[in-house]
Amino acid sequence: MFIADIRKDFYEVVANQRVVLLVAPDIDALCACKILQALFHCDQIQYTLVPVTGWQDLGTAFLEHKEQFRYFVLINCGANVDLLEMLQPDDDSIFFICDTHRPVDVVNVYNDTQIKLLIKQDDDLGVPSYDDIFRDEDEEGEDSGNESDEGSEPSGKRRRFDEVRIKPSRSKREWEARSNIGTLMLPEILNELLNFHLFSCQAAMMFFELAWVLTKDTKDMLWWAIIGLTDQWVHDKITNMKYVTDIATMQRHVSRHNHRNEDEENSLSIDCMRISFEYDLRLTLYQHWSLYESICNSCYTSCSFKLWTLNGQKKLQEFLADMGLPLKQVRQKFNSMDMSIKENLRDVIEESSNKYGMKDIRIQTFGVHFGFKNRFLASDMVHATAALLESAEKDDSETDTFIKALDALSRSNIDRLHSGIELAKKKLIAIQQTVASCICTNLILSQGPFLYCYLMEGTPDVKLFSKPMALTLLCKYLLKAFVLSTRNKRCKLLPLVIAAPKDVEKGTVIVVGIPPESETSDKKNFFGRAFEKAAESTSSRTLHDHFDTSTNNAENRFLDGKLFLKYTEREHCE
Amino acid sequence: MVSFVTARPAPQAAGTVCSAVPVGRKFLNTHTKKQTDMDPSEVEFLAEKEMVKIIPNFSLDKVFLIGGDLGPFNPGLPIDVPVWLALNLKQRQKCRIIPPEWMDVEKLEEMRDLERKEDMFTPVPSPYYMELTKLLLNHASDNIPKADEIRTLVKDIWDTRIAKLRLSADSFISQQEAYAKLDNLTLMEINTIRAFLLDTLNCMYKLRSNVQ
Numbered sequence: 001m002f003i004a005d006i007r008k009d010f011y012e013v014v015a016n017q018r019v020v021l022l023v024a025p026d027i028d029a030l031c032a033c034k035i036l037q038a039l040f041h042c043d044q045i046q047y048t049l050v051p052v053t054g055w056q057d058l059g060t061a062f063l064e065h066k067e068q069f070r071y072f073v074l075i076n077c078g079a080n081v082d083l084l085e086m087l088q089p090d091d092d093s094i095f096f097i098c099d100t101h102r103p104v105d106v107v108n109v110y111n112d113t114q115i116k117l118l119i120k121q122d123d124d125l126g127v128p129s130y131d132d133i134f135r136d137e138d139e140e141g142e143d144s145g146n147e148s149d150e151g152s153e154p155s156g157k158r159r160r161f162d163e164v165r166i167k168p169s170r171s172k173r174e175w176e177a178r179s180n181i182g183t184l185m186l187p188e189i190l191n192e193l194l195n196f197h198l199f200s201c202q203a204a205m206m207f208f209e210l211a212w213v214l215t216k217d218t219k220d221m222l223w224w225a226i227i228g229l230t231d232q233w234v235h236d237k238i239t240n241m242k243y244v245t246d247i248a249t250m251q252r253h254v255s256r257h258n259h260r261n262e263d264e265e266n267s268l269s270i271d272c273m274r275i276s277f278e279y280d281l282r283l284t285l286y287q288h289w290s291l292y293e294s295i296c297n298s299c300y301t302s303c304s305f306k307l308w309t310l311n312g313q314k315k316l317q318e319f320l321a322d323m324g325l326p327l328k329q330v331r332q333k334f335n336s337m338d339m340s341i342k343e344n345l346r347d348v349i350e351e352s353s354n355k356y357g358m359k360d361i362r363i364q365t366f367g368v369h370f371g372f373k374n375r376f377l378a379s380d381m382v383h384a385t386a387a388l389l390e391s392a393e394k395d396d397s398e399t400d401t402f403i404k405a406l407d408a409l410s411r412s413n414i415d416r417l418h419s420g421i422e423l424a425k426k427k428l429i430a431i432q433q434t435v436a437s438c439i440c441t442n443l444i445l446s447q448g449p450f451l452y453c454y455l456m457e458g459t460p461d462v463k464l465f466s467k468p469m470a471l472t473l474l475c476k477y478l479l480k481a482f483v484l485s486t487r488n489k490r491c492k493l494l495p496l497v498i499a500a501p502k503d504v505e506k507g508t509v510i511v512v513g514i515p516p517e518s519e520t521s522d523k524k525n526f527f528g529r530a531f532e533k534a535a536e537s538t539s540s541r542t543l544h545d546h547f548d549t550s551t552n553n554a555e556n557r558f559l560d561g562k563l564f565l566k567y568t569e570r571e572h573c574e
Numbered sequence: 575m576v577s578f579v580t581a582r583p584a585p586q587a588a589g590t591v592c593s594a595v596p597v598g599r600k601f602l603n604t605h606t607k608k609q610t611d612m613d614p615s616e617v618e619f620l621a622e623k624e625m626v627k628i629i630p631n632f633s634l635d636k637v638f639l640i641g642g643d644l645g646p647f648n649p650g651l652p653i654d655v656p657v658w659l660a661l662n663l664k665q666r667q668k669c670r671i672i673p674p675e676w677m678d679v680e681k682l683e684e685m686r687d688l689e690r691k692e693d694m695f696t697p698v699p700s701p702y703y704m705e706l707t708k709l710l711l712n713h714a715s716d717n718i719p720k721a722d723e724i725r726t727l728v729k730d731i732w733d734t735r736i737a738k739l740r741l742s743a744d745s746f747i748s749q750q751e752a753y754a755k756l757d758n759l760t761l762m763e764i765n766t767i768r769a770f771l772l773d774t775l776n777c778m779y780k781l782r783s784n785v786q
Contacts, residue, residue, distance in 0.1 A: 042666040215631070216667045269711070269721035 054545030204228025384420030621705035
């Protein structure tokens with residue numbers, strides 16, 4: 001059920017209890033986790049933090065902790081499956097779910113006792129009303145009088161969960177009845193609902209609002225909430241419209257914090273954190289890199305110039321000349337560029353990029369600075385943390401990388417953050433080179449209803465792409481680049497499926513599918529279902545383990561089946 | 575400068591030479607090898623007992639601790655608490671710290687100028703001014719206006735006083751004095767020079783006694 005008052009129904013419930021935090025491996029979840037940890041530290045609430053990378057991990061973690069803990073907080077996982085059925089918890093375990101994945105499973109919505117959703121209800125979730133899916137158990141008492149209904153199948157007949165509490169003897173029967181009901185029995189509404197996968201308002205923002213209601217919100221927490229929002233935008237999970245609306249909300253909080261502290265007489269120490277609204281360039285990491293490198297390795301500019309062609313390189317040189325920036329300056333580290341150039345840089349770049357067809361070179365975002373040296377934009381932090389989270393070090397287990405990425409978010413670990421930025425630079429360079437080589441060697445094949453690309457094992461930096469976030473980023477850049485470089489009009493409207501080797505010894509691959517590139521996309525992703533059906537039909541072993549259903553692990557055989565094509569086509573018919 | 579009484583000890587009485595370590599400490603035998611140094615963190619720990627004013631945002635009845643009572647907390651009403659409690663509450667976002675009266679740019683500027691003019695040590699703003707500045711400015715700098723300037727001023731005062739202390743220690747040793755009296759020194763300043771001074775005096779004593 002949806003929680004109405006987050007302070008009363010969530011925070012005060014866990015206030016004197018021990019809690020388990022199960023956190024998914026994405027940046028928004030990390031930020032939400034940080035905010036929640038800070039709140040727990042203030043009120044000395046004991047908690048255990050368990051990073052979970054997939055459904056199996058979630059199950060194992062739950063089994064390990066269910067004896068000792070009653071309260072579980074799930075961050076960015078768990079809303080889109082029937083959690084009670086998957087985990088089979090005892091009756092007194094309570095789950096608080098704060099998740100950006102949509103659609104929310106209807107069982108989670110209508111369960112009044114064990115599952116509490118920390119999600120705003122006015123989100124247009126499109127959850128069908130209770131009566132459409134469940135039939136009331138009161139009717140059953142009346143129905144027993146009607147002979148015609150006695151022999152009917154238990155299709156669609158479910159009990160209200162809170163009534164199960166009153167009559168405990170029936171609950172077991174109820175479980176069995178439900179487990180017999182296959183997916184085929186579900187009415188049409190639900191079928192439509194479950195077809196797509198979408199992201200919605202971020203978990204970090206939810207917890208920041210909790211902190212705000214408790215008046216314990218600090219600038220650190222606000223910054224983490226901003227990073228959570230920017231993560232959704234960088235990884236292309238939300239529409240532009242939603243991003244701008246959320247930025248406006250954040251801007252209100254930022255001005256509130258800024259007004260609170262600063263006025264002319266009592267100026268704040270330079271070490272205090274200052275968040276400011278910036279209408280800054282869309283060049284990734286440009287303040288920590290040289291301008292030239294940043295232009296070459298940012299998706300937007302690289303695709304607009306088509307930097308994998310010779311023509312593109314020439315256009316870039318023209319662009320720089322047009323702005324009057326000497327090559328020597330542009331190739332230097334940004335901090336060492338001449339002040340005279342840096343002053344009007346944004347306006348100069350905007351003017352010139354309009355001439356070259358890049359209308360959106362500037363984007364609304366936030367920047368932070370504390371101390372004299374440390375200035376970061378929100379997108380810098382997202383890239384650095386993502387690179388740390390998915391770094392392919394041999395010795396680090398996934399928990400280690402999770403903890404390192406979590407550490408990088410606090411202000412006292414600037415070194416970690418800088419190492420994250422270096423890793424992010426390598427990752428971006430790798431992505432650009434892979435994109436360039438894929439386009440130039442025509443590795444993208446059109447398989448009828450979709451485009452398809454397979455990264456061979458020997459491709460340089462392919463180890464970086466065995467992780468879901470990096471692979472998804474590569475997939476999106478590749479699709480953008482492909483759409484701009486192909487002449488085939490039909491191909492421009494196709495979705496892209498990409499596969500990369502995950503574990504060479506076991507012969508598994510990781511597969512990601514993204515919807516077609518369009519200006520007005522609502523970011524709904526149909527591939528979850530498609531992959532499931534294809535896996536059934538090709539009877540290859542797949543592991544739909546990731547919380548994001550558009551990614552899954554499979555063995556090599558999965559990709560060969562022609563049936564795979566057929567099912568993807570069916571799912572994609574719009 | 576140090577004000578001292580010169581009394582040249584007779585060589586035979588060398589065994590009984592002891593130098594008075596200044597204000598607030600008892601006389602120590604310099605030639606006994608004891609651990610006479612305090613860790614700066616211990617001095618900071620002692621400094622945390624000082625009282626500071628806070629404005630809490632919660633309410634709590636009177637708390638009875640071994641060290642004393644801490645009065646009832648009411649949201650919005652200022653109350654005096656020890657620094658250790660103030661910092662803990664601040665980190666848990668349960669209060670706002672009000673800077674002590676002496677932590678003000680103009681007052682500190684006056685003190686700094688006075689310190690530079692005088693030869694003797696001038697009265698300090700607080701017996702733990704250095705530690706309190708560090709603690710409060712590290713944890714609560716958003717509640718203290720003009721924090722950067724205050725940090726610079728306190729550092730200036732500290733530097734001047736340490737310079738004077740070094741000079742007087744130097745003259746004490748070179749002129750082989752037996753007694754020195756220093757007013758207005760704080761524990762932190764004493765602590766910085768204690769180990770060095772006592773070791774030096776031990777060495778000097780050994781050298782003198784071996785010559786004879």
